[in-house]
Amino acid sequence: MKVHGVVARTLRQLGTDTVFGLMGDANMRFLIDFAEREGGRYISAVDEGAAVSMADGYSRVGNRLGVASVTHGPGVANTVTALTEAVRASSTMIVVTGDTPSRPGHLQRFDLRAVAGLTGAGYHRVLRPEDVADDVAAVIRRVLATRRPVLLDVPVDLHHADVPEPHPAGPARTGHAFAPDPDELDQALGVIAGSRRPVVLAGRGAALAGARDDLVELADLIGAPLATTLLAKDLFRGHPYDLGVAGTLGTELSTGTILAADCVVAFGAELNRYTTAEDSLLRDKAVVRIDIDPERLSRGGPAHTGVLGDAGVTARAMTEQLRDAGLRPGSFRGAELAAALAAHDPRAEFADRGGPATLDLRSAMIRLDELLPAERAVVTDTGRFVYAPWRYLHVPEPTAFAHTLNFASIGLGIATAIGAAAVAPERLTVAVVGDGGGMMGMAELITAVRWKLPIVVVVCNDGAYGMEYHHLEKAGVDPAPSLLHWPDFAPVARAYGAEAVTVRTMDELEAAVKRLDATSGVPFVIEIKADPSVDVGETS
Structure with missing residues (x-):
């Protein structure tokens, strides 16, 4: 077999059924082998960072190994934010890539070890073709034992070398529970x-x-x-x-x-x-x-x-x-x-500050918790809006919940939720994002549409970078520079192939959820209009 085929086969033998990625010179043969020869599922993303976030969500919500694959150079560079988030979340995840060919002057040359070190991920380079199967297995064992993502570098110079077909291997196992001293x-x-x-x-x-x-x-x-x-x-x-x-x-x-x-x-x-x-x-x-x-x-x-x-x-x-x-x-x-x-009533914790054309996100999340299917996963982006879903949207068990606050970067929530939906397609995945992070991640709706994933994206649109608005207002500074002027999310989402609706009242929110069909295979976007002056972190 060729080295790229051994990487694909070893991952499959060790229990990997899905790889998220974006194809390029460093990984295209491996991805083709994985999907066509080994019968795995390759979910292609719009952006390399999103592919890593998908593998991150897949790992966290599925409590299993997540695998992403990107090409060298700018492909790896685009993963830095998402990989840092995954490292700080202790995800069990590997990113498969490959160093550029050794000829001088390659435009995409990049120090992969340095990138791994920058994000906090581990790094492993395959040095000899005959070691590739053992190296892949060792990396998987390392990730499962340490819960620290690893950047696996299979240099392009090795890809076409002939190596013996790897011996069949059983699924990779985690460590055993141990008793206290x-x-x-x-x-x-x-x-x-x-x-x-x-x-x-x-x-x-x-x-x-x-x-x-x-x-x-x-x-x-x-x-x-x-x-x-x-x-x-x-x-x-x-x-x-x-x-x-x-x-x-x-x-x-x-x-x-x-x-x-x-x-x-x-x-x-x-x-x-x-x-x-x-x-x-x-x-x-x-x-x-x-x-x-x-x-x-x-x-x-x-x-x-x-x-x-x-x-x-x-x-x-x-x-x-x-x-x-x-x-x-x-x-x-x-x-x-x-x-x-x-007797505790979450609605008694705050005074609802919804207006004639805006909803209080706290009340909206309480009502969504009542209306959405109980069997669900919840993934949030980060921003001031998170207090509402974190307090009021419940999950059937803890691994059905994930957030992307570990690196405090907005924009990772939708892709992470797509990974969560891919690992558990039998239940609805609810992604809750702000308008800033939602606009950053909206392009990945195409991925959810293409794979018919059961996902509803709730966009909390207060027309501002909410945390910045709050800090400026608190400091007595005009918060106007933090205000945003997006197009409405619903028509943008429909252009990507999703169903979508904009809601401004509780009646409209309830009507939107009634339209939701988790079995349709069509992602659904609910844009909630909110007032940036309402502090959703407040409780009485």
Whole structure:
């Protein structure tokens, strides 16, 4: 076989069924082999950065390896923003490319290793044709183990070399769950047993470990309410003591409850400044952290007790030992808290500021949550609008939620949502974007149309770069320079082959959702007109 054929076959043998990309000299033979010879699915994007964002969304929402492929030079250069986002999101993803031919003066020569280093991705160059199958397999194992994307460089000079057909290989496997150190566990149990008002906090690590039931059992035993980080959104939804997302997105009730706690037991959680509300939620509390990442544990403060271990395995061990010790739950989560949580009405958190021709995005997201199919994925771009979907649009499980805030770049949301839709076409994917990021990513609607992906794009159009508008207004400066004058999104979307509607009232929003047919294979765009002066981050 040729080297390019071995790359395609090895990826297929190791479980890759989809590659997102844009074809060029460095990857066209590989992509043809992957789709035509190996029976894979090649989804071509409009832009190389969008292809990487698609693989990123595919990885995050599918909890599996995402693969993108771009050509060398400007192809790789165009991926820098999306690849940085994927690295900071800890996506399990590889980008297949190939260095330019070794002849001097090639117009697209570019330092691929330097680009990888700039974004924080790993870099692996295939040096010998006979090593290509082993190198591809090694890179996949590395990515799955470290959750750090890798730029895989298969130089064009090697592509047409003859190599033996690779031996059949089984699907690539992730690492196994491991138990905690007994001494660390014992120290943590002492802290938990000595608390009277504990809270169990779950992060994305706990969700990926499939630890929900184990954490619920532990929380029930110790009498702890349950909360999550944003990336573990809705892990405990439906439980009578679910506080929801902790921190800056928390409700008044959930924040008050966590403030009253004397111990936070955090599983697979970053405990960043958003989750902890600038550390105010952890102040004067014992903190027990359970994580498989020793570096994350080392970032804890002096009051933190760390346990290196899998969330599910550790929670089960804690429950078993505390039960054997005869621990009885405290009274922190009584009937009064359960009743208050059950009675919570998100509409009571703010005063609706919709106008005659604009919607309050908070009310709009609450209504969309009620109207859209419950079985869905939600992907957001970034911008001031995100507070509304993050608070009020729910998902069936945490991996069905993703955002593109890790590098704080607008414009990645639609492409990331297309990747999410490609990995789970049986359910609706809801992309929520601002007007600035939406206009940047709108061209990729063509990709969603071409592949008949079940996606609805909700454009929150306040006619401004919202965060900049807010900062200028707050500083007493005329915010007019932040205002935008786009064409209406609906006719643009229809020109790309999607269905689309513009809404200004709640009746129009409800009518738009009734038109939505998730099984039609035609992407649907709902443009919501909003007022830039309304601060959607405000709650009472």
